[in-house]
Amino acid sequence: MKTIFILCDTLNRRMLSAYGGDDPAMTPNIDRLARRSVVFDSHWCGSAPCMPARRDIMTGRLNFLEKPWGAMEPFDQSLQSVLSAEKNIHTQMFSDHAHYVIPGGENYTKGFTAWEVNRGQEGDPVWTRPCESGIRPDTPPAGFKGTWSEAERENRSRFRTEYDYPSVKTMWHAAEWLEDNHGADNFFLWVEAFDPHEPYDCPKYYLDLYEKEGDYDGPDYTHPSYAPNEFTPEETAHLRRRCKALTTMTDRHLGEILDVLDRHDLWKDTMVVLTTDHGYHLGEHGFMAKNYMAPYNEVFHIPLLIAAPGVSPGRCGAVTQNIDVMPTVMEYFGISGQTLQYPLHGRSLLPLLRRQAEAVRDGALYGYFGKQVAWTDGKYTYFRAAKDKQNQPLYVYTAMPTVLRQTYGANDAVQVADYGRIEMGRFLSWTDYPVYRFPADIIHWGNASQEFVGRSPYNEQTLLFDIEADYAQERPVKDASLEAEMAQKLRACLAAHDAPPEQYERLGL
Known part of the structure; x- marks a missing residue:
């Protein structure tokens, strides 16, 4: 094969x-x-x-x-x-x-x-x-x-x-x-x-x-x-x-x-x-x-x-x-x-x-680290923003502390003065392998499009779209009961994908 x-x-x-x-x-x-x-x-x-x-x-x-x-x-x-x-x-x-x-x-x-x-x-x-x-x-x-x-x-x-x-x-x-x-x-x-x-x-x-x-x-x-x-x-x-x-x-x-x-x-x-x-x-x-x-x-x-x-x-x-x-x-x-x-x-x-099933999941979870978290069921897309401008709490978990063209250290993406805030332990629910836990607010990695220290003005809104009626996502849906339903589905999907606990707090969930 x-x-x-x-x-x-x-x-x-x-x-x-x-x-x-x-x-x-x-x-x-x-x-x-x-x-x-x-x-x-x-x-x-x-x-x-x-x-x-x-x-x-x-x-x-x-x-x-x-x-x-x-x-x-x-x-x-x-x-x-x-x-x-x-x-x-x-x-x-x-x-x-x-x-x-x-x-x-x-x-x-x-x-x-x-x-x-x-x-x-x-x-x-x-x-x-x-x-x-x-x-x-x-x-x-x-x-x-x-x-x-x-x-x-x-x-x-x-x-x-x-x-x-x-x-x-x-x-x-x-x-x-x-x-x-x-x-x-x-x-x-x-x-x-x-x-x-x-x-x-x-x-x-x-x-x-x-x-x-x-x-x-x-x-x-x-x-x-x-x-x-x-x-x-x-x-x-x-x-x-x-x-x-x-x-x-x-x-x-x-x-x-x-x-x-x-x-x-x-x-x-x-x-x-x-x-x-x-x-x-x-x-x-x-x-x-x-x-x-x-x-x-x-x-x-x-x-x-x-x-x-x-x-x-x-x-x-x-x-x-x-x-x-x-x-x-x-x-x-x-x-x-x-x-x-x-x-x-x-x-x-x-x-x-093989046409043996009509679906393999109820919805999909997606996004960029430290920004809005999105969920879709194919009809609606729901973007959940951080609850406040501080975009906290938020941590990076890794045993390989590198990022695009940089390391998390040596006055590169993380300053020496912040080393004392870096922890190491078994923080991830799905593996016992120890990882570093970096507070996100000490990471400055020189890529403006991907920064997550504070909530970006481009990511400050929680938005809901009906992409069957509005695929271009130009007309946000305003419906409190539907938004509450989407928030619950997003929360369940976060749990199914082993989201770190602070993500719920950051997102106001």
Whole structure:
């Protein structure tokens, strides 16, 4: 038996014709896969953004209630480790997500039999050079809007052909590996393209599919900042076209993998899963990017397509989450959850795929650490805000004290003067492994979009939406009895997902 798991970073559901997007990108290969697949219509991210979402997928458990961005924990049982230990399954990763090789991304490749990370995406400082006086400053051109770094500029100067782009290398190498090993049995292939994550950089002939001469004559922006939208309507439209162009390039090379599946009729014994980690704002609600705003559908309602032997294509409206990937793959390979040291939050989707069940859960829980906590049953979305501006009590629990590009120490994310407030003990209800407990108010990790010291003005409202009637989430529902019902369902879901006790107090529950 074989499984191929494909993750295209920041793949926007609303840009896919498979999901009826009103302004779709050209994605003939995703459409091709959709025709073979069960397309899940109510699939949700759990923990966001990038590394928290990957930990959800690899461990089958939500983690955003316990910590922000950070390493895999030593007590985590990853999907790749379980497969190899329990069934002698070869696990192979191809990725160009550079966060796997920097602080905050430790241990995610652990357990893979073999893995490859192609460098050079976004601001990955693989080729950065000095200036005459030392470290080259990040000085954007005059009038520039968005995110700028010398590392990103240097990386882009290295892409001379389409096959120099890191995501193209990732898909190409995965397709080559599959061609070379199509006759093998018992393998799990993880294919992870960083595209279509920003910056929206690709050869011009892809942009020419969407932007004709005369459509736009402004600066060629490619990388929005994580902030309210600073771009004009014309510039915003240009960025959307650039995002679609990069999505089309990613789709083209997804097709190289599907070609191998077709050529050797691997569909007969291979499960193929396509999804993303999260979505992205491109002007909706007045925002660009992710992380700092409320957990709107643009980021958390994500695509999921699964093609499996003996499973008829179709659509599924049941509420599902990224944490369901691990138990689904485990059951597909005949591995019982009884082999694990702790229970999973995820549920196998095989009963849905085989039309043996109509639902695997009542609702989904999702969000960013230290911000609003959201719940949905597919009809309503409910965002519960912290009860006050202090955003307290709130703790980070970890045995691996790193965060994005930093450590919790050495006057980095945590100052030496605050060391005395750090505790260590068996604080988590679901494992006896000792962890550090950091008061959240001593952590300042230099990423404004993900800060949680105090309640952000972008996250101060408790909101309820009927997404069947108002999918864009523009008209909050005002109904006290319905809000009380949603609060009770959220509370029950928090309990089912092992929420630390202080989260109830922080949220006024």
